[in-house]
Amino acid sequence: MTDIRETAAVVATEPGATADAVSTAALGMGVKPLTPTKLAWRRFRRHKLAMASAVILLVIVVMCTFAPLFTKYSWNTLIRNPSGGLERFLHPQHGHWLGTDELGKDWYTNVLYGGRVSLEVGVMAALASTFVGTIIGVAAGYYGGWLDNLLMRITDLFLAIPLIVSLILLTGLPANEPWARTLFGPSQSVRSVTTIIALFFWMPVARILRGLVLSLKEKEFVEAARAAGASDGRIMFRHLIPNCTGQIIINTTLSVAAAVLLEGALSYLGFGVDPVKTPTWGNLLAHAQGQTQLLPALTYGPGIALVLTVLCVNFVGDGLRDALDPKQLSV
Amino acid sequence: MADTSLANLLQSSESADTRPALGERVLEIRDLNVTFKTEDGPVYAVRGFDLDLDAGEVLGIVGESGSGKSVTMLAVLGLLPRTAQITGSVKFRGEELIGRKPKELQAIRGEKIAMIFQDPLTALNPVIRVGKQITEALRAHHTDLDQREAMGRAVELLDSVGIPRPEVRVMQYPHEFSGGMRQRAMIAMMLANDPQVIVADEPTTALDVTIQSQILELLKSVQERTRTAVAFITHDLGVIAHVADRVQVMYAGRAAELSSADVLFHRSRHPYTRGLLASLPSLTGRTGRLLPIVGAPPSMLNPPPGCAFHPRCPNAQGKCAGEQPPFDPIDGDPKHRIACYFPVSADGPQT
Numbered sequence: 001m002t003d004i005r006e007t008a009a010v011v012a013t014e015p016g017a018t019a020d021a022v023s024t025a026a027l028g029m030g031v032k033p034l035t036p037t038k039l040a041w042r043r044f045r046r047h048k049l050a051m052a053s054a055v056i057l058l059v060i061v062v063m064c065t066f067a068p069l070f071t072k073y074s075w076n077t078l079i080r081n082p083s084g085g086l087e088r089f090l091h092p093q094h095g096h097w098l099g100t101d102e103l104g105k106d107w108y109t110n111v112l113y114g115g116r117v118s119l120e121v122g123v124m125a126a127l128a129s130t131f132v133g134t135i136i137g138v139a140a141g142y143y144g145g146w147l148d149n150l151l152m153r154i155t156d157l158f159l160a161i162p163l164i165v166s167l168i169l170l171t172g173l174p175a176n177e178p179w180a181r182t183l184f185g186p187s188q189s190v191r192s193v194t195t196i197i198a199l200f201f202w203m204p205v206a207r208i209l210r211g212l213v214l215s216l217k218e219k220e221f222v223e224a225a226r227a228a229g230a231s232d233g234r235i236m237f238r239h240l241i242p243n244c245t246g247q248i249i250i251n252t253t254l255s256v257a258a259a260v261l262l263e264g265a266l267s268y269l270g271f272g273v274d275p276v277k278t279p280t281w282g283n284l285l286a287h288a289q290g291q292t293q294l295l296p297a298l299t300y301g302p303g304i305a306l307v308l309t310v311l312c313v314n315f316v317g318d319g320l321r322d323a324l325d326p327k328q329l330s331v
Numbered sequence: 332m333a334d335t336s337l338a339n340l341l342q343s344s345e346s347a348d349t350r351p352a353l354g355e356r357v358l359e360i361r362d363l364n365v366t367f368k369t370e371d372g373p374v375y376a377v378r379g380f381d382l383d384l385d386a387g388e389v390l391g392i393v394g395e396s397g398s399g400k401s402v403t404m405l406a407v408l409g410l411l412p413r414t415a416q417i418t419g420s421v422k423f424r425g426e427e428l429i430g431r432k433p434k435e436l437q438a439i440r441g442e443k444i445a446m447i448f449q450d451p452l453t454a455l456n457p458v459i460r461v462g463k464q465i466t467e468a469l470r471a472h473h474t475d476l477d478q479r480e481a482m483g484r485a486v487e488l489l490d491s492v493g494i495p496r497p498e499v500r501v502m503q504y505p506h507e508f509s510g511g512m513r514q515r516a517m518i519a520m521m522l523a524n525d526p527q528v529i530v531a532d533e534p535t536t537a538l539d540v541t542i543q544s545q546i547l548e549l550l551k552s553v554q555e556r557t558r559t560a561v562a563f564i565t566h567d568l569g570v571i572a573h574v575a576d577r578v579q580v581m582y583a584g585r586a587a588e589l590s591s592a593d594v595l596f597h598r599s600r601h602p603y604t605r606g607l608l609a610s611l612p613s614l615t616g617r618t619g620r621l622l623p624i625v626g627a628p629p630s631m632l633n634p635p636p637g638c639a640f641h642p643r644c645p646n647a648q649g650k651c652a653g654e655q656p657p658f659d660p661i662d663g664d665p666k667h668r669i670a671c672y673f674p675v676s677a678d679g680p681q682t
Contacts, residue, residue, distance in 0.1 A: 036458060036504065220453040226410060227448075228468040228520065229441030238467055242458045 040246075043323040050319020053312035060309055064115030071106065075113035075279050078104045089295045098301040102291055107284075111301040114279040118306070121194045121273070121280070122260035128198040129259075130252045133205030134244075138236050140206070141213025152210065155203045163200055164265070170196045171271040188274040193266065197259050205251045212244050246324030250317055257313035264306050281306045350527065350558075351386035351424060357528050357560045358384035358407065358444075363419035365399070365406050365584075374631045376402045378584040379419075381658070384528065389554060389561040391575030391592065393568060393607070395628045399584035400564045404530045408444060409436035423528070442472045445526035450537040451513035455505040461516050462501025465489070468523040488519040492549060511542035518549065522557075529554070529561045535570060547573050568611055572596060577666075580604050583629050583639035586658050590667040600661055600674035602644045638670070646673040 034042075045051060063070050073079070079087040079100050086104035090096050098107035140151040173180035175187040185191030216222065217240065225235050241248075260281075266272035267282025268289075275283035281302040288298035351357050365377040377399040384390050392400045405411050407421050407428060421428040423443060428436065440446075448454035456464060465488055466481035473481075482501060489497035492515040505513055514534060521529065531550065535543040551574055554561050563574055571578055571592060578595045580588040580603065588601040599605055606624035626643040629635050635642055641651035650672055658670040662677065 220448055220450060221456040223410065224446075224448050224454040224517070224520075225456070225467070227408060227440055227446040229437055229439070229471045229524075230467065231437060231471070234467070234471060239456050239459070243456070245458070 040323040044319050047319035047322055049315050050322075053315035054319070056308065057312040057316060060115065060305065060312070061119060064112055064119055067109070067112040067116055071109040071112055073106045073109045075110050076105065077109070079106055080104065089291075091295070092297055099295060099297055101287065101298060102294070107298055107301055110279045110284055111281070111305055114281045114284045114302060115305055115309075117190055117273060117278050118260055118263055118281040119309070121190060121197065121263045122256045124194045125197040125201060125259040125263075126252050126255035128194070129201035129255060130205050130248060132198070133202035133251075134209055134241065134248060136202065137206035137209030138213050138240055138244075141210040142217055142232070142236055142240065144214075148210070151206070155206050158200065159203050161200070163262075164269075167196055167200065167262070167266060168269065168271045170199070171266065188272070188277075190273055190278060193263060193272050197262055197266075201255055201259060205248070205255070208247055208251060209244055212247060213240050216240055216243050246320075249324060250321045253313060253317040253320055257310045257317065260306065260313070261310050351560075353387040353558060355386045355424070356383060357386050357424055358382070358562070359420075359422040360403070360407070361420040361422075363403060363406060363421065364417070365402050365411065366416045367412075368414050368416065369632075371632055375634055376415075376584055376631055377406065378634070380581070380584065380586055382579060382586075384560045384562055386527070386560050387558040388576045389551075389563055389574050391571040391578040392562060392564045392581060393566060393571055393578060394581035394587075395566060397628055397631060398581040400581050401532055402584075403581075404446070404532065404562060404564060408440050408446060408530070409433065410440075410446075438472070441468055441521075441526070442524045443526055444528040444530065445521040445524065446530040446532060447514075447517055447521050447534045449533040451510060451517045452505075452537065454517055455508075455513055457505055460502055460504055461489075461508065462486070465501070465516070465520045465523055468520045472524055484523070485519075488523055489516065491522070492516070492519045492553075494519070510538055511545060514538060514542075514546050515549065518546075518553070522553065525557070527559060529559050530564070531561060532564045533566070534563075536565070536567070543570070544573075550574065568607060580607070583634050584631060585639060585655070586668075586670060587640065588667075588669045588671075589658075590664075594664070594667050598662070598667075598677045600667075600677060601669045601671050602646050602673075602675055603640050605675050606643075638672070646671075646675065648673060 079090070079096070081087050087096075087100050088102050088104045090100040090104075092099045096106050096108065098111060100106055101110075136151050136155070140148040170180075170184070171188070171192065173187075174184050174192050181187070184195045222235060222239060225239050230238070263272055263280060264282035264285065267275070267280050268286045270283075270286060272282050273280045275287060284302040285299060285306070288302065291298050360380060360382040363377055363380045363382075364375075367374040367376055376397075380399065380403055382390075382392075382403070392403070394400045402411065402415075406415070406417050407423075409428065409431070411417065417429055419429065423439065428439070455461070459467075462482055462485040465485040466476075466478065469481045469484060470476055485501050486497045489500055494500050494512060494515050500508075500512075500516075505516075508516060518534075534550065535546050538546060547570065550561070550563075553559075561574075563571070565571060575592045578588075578590060578592050579586060580595075580601065582603050588595070588599060588604045590599065595604065596608070599608060603624070606622070609622040610624060612621060624643055629639055629642070635652070637650075637652045637654050638644070638647070638656050641647040644651065656670045656672045658668050660666075660668050661674060
């Protein structure tokens with residue numbers, strides 16, 4: 001190999017090569033070159049709505065994640081007045097920003113702690129489903145043939161299953177079936193709800209990535225990698241998936257919004273996370289609905305938090321799409 | 332059996348003394364046939380093609396688009412799609428490559444036989460740093476190599492192909508490189524494993540003329556240093572004149588003429604080669620009209636019977652349409668072979 005280095009010296013002294021060197025100096029390589037990430041960040045910043053949404057989302061995420069720092073109560077603390085009686089149905093006021101429920105629990109605290117779980121379910125379900133969807137989509141697109149056919153028909157099958165009905169059926173399984181308990185986790189636990197939602201969220205990602213890989217695998221750099229002796233796995237993980245990063249990120253983001261919403265719907269219907277053990281925005285809403293006659297303000301907290309989060313995530317998703325996939329025409 | 336030979340192949344790369352001696356036959360292609368199954372019927376891309384490549388030489392492979400030059404080399408590397416049917420024999424230093432398992436070919440690709448592609452714009456992955464792509468090529472064959480060490484090698488390699496400030500360049504993306512620099516980076520990538528055969532598939536076609544000559548110089552100096560065998564695929568006879576020791580002219584998937592570069596440019600005998608030479612503009616000579624070869628290359632779905640060139644050949648007679656002429660030595664020169672019944676005289680008009 002040292003031989004080649006010597007050659008280099010010869011080559012480098014050719015007029016062409018030195019011209020290269022001069023031009024790099026003249027062009028001022030001192031100017032920091034822009035990496036794709038920096039370019040994307042620059043485009044994202046121009047998207048005002050997405051930037052504003054990102055800030056709001058950040059506030060929500062920080063407040064929920066570090067809930068103990070933003071409230072002095074725990075979600076199941078019962079608020080008592082100095083004489084020891086429960087402070088039930090307090091109207092929103094200083095110290096209890098969203099009031100208290102019929103048991104005397106601070107509602108603001110519950111919304112914060114509920115957000116923790118709702119966001120956790122949303123993010124974990126989105127990550128898990130994107131992971132599965134990526135593997136299935138890339139494998140189908142790359143290998144093609146019967147495997148592609150098989151995987152895509154399974155995808156079609158999952159898309160054809162009515163979502164809410166099967167989710168409700170599946171959430172009931174762990175209580176009765178031991179195999180479902182090992183697979184999904186205990187009934188009405190955060191883990192089981194996350195797993196079950198993820199089970200129905202991988203299809204769009206799989207389809208999108210299959211399409212992308214179908215066109216990417218014909219590119220010359222894939223053949224170049226193969227000519228360099230790269231294995232199928234190396235080509236898929238080192239060359240194809242990095243080229244899909246933009247789409248993967250956009251889809252994960254949009255999946256988070258959809259999963260948060262679905263968790264809300266499931267919990268609202270009473271098939272989600274157990275309200276006695278863990279608050280979520282969905283079961284807080286269901287809980288508040290029972291009290292609308294006495295204190296309608298209880299629905300506002302979890303309702304607004306849920307809507308705001310989903311809205312912001314979607315706007316951020318749009319911003320990311322424009323930033324990471326500039327070739328796609330934004331409508 | 333195949334396993335042990337693979338082990339031998341892998342082992343041989345470890346020590347430098349197993350590099351082929353100068354003049355050793357590194358690649359031997361015999362009666363290679365490549366047929367693509369298509370909906371319109373079989374396409375006969377390569378038909379009974381022979382080729383020898385020795386260590387230390389540069390063999391130019393010339394032909395029109397669709398003459399089978401790229402397909403031949405892709406067949407050697409096992410890079411053809413599954414629709415391709417390959418028969419015949421390809422031996423790399425005595426080891427048969429046709430019929431090998433994909434995994435075994437993969438171990439040879441990049442490590443023993445490396446390939447440079449035509450368009451450095453598309454042959455580099457746009458979202459991966461150049462240094463990373465070079466280390467990928469290294470680590471595909473040396474999985475134990477750690478990333479730091481590999482990156483150091485990548486810097487050395489970029490330096491070796493005349494890229495200034497390689498330590499900065501390794502961290503950049505392909506879009507920050509100019510066309511010529513990208514091709515240099517491709518060459519660095521291909522040199523990563525110190526291959527014994529380099530297949531250059533029109534490496535200068537996508538570059539502008541000034542960069543072309545730089546890249547040719549680079550390839551030439553690399554080849555002279557490492558004494559690697561190079562198969563240089565091109566349709567540009569000017570490039571051939573610049574780099575090749577021997578030239579193989581292909582037409583319609585078959586060998587038309589084989590000779591040293593010197594003989595080809597001065598005493599070529601095949602009418603097709605003559606046609607190619609006559610269609611070249613000359614910088615110094617006459618400035619009259621260029622002479623094109625009449626007609627168009629044949630469809631390989633149903634190639635013409637006999638000599639495939641006969642419908643376009645000025646010398647063609649009845650015999651040519653009947654039977655494929657043998658690829659025999661001519662002029663008593665064992666290194667000059669043509670496949671033609673009615674060769675052009677050696678002292679006809681030349682360019």
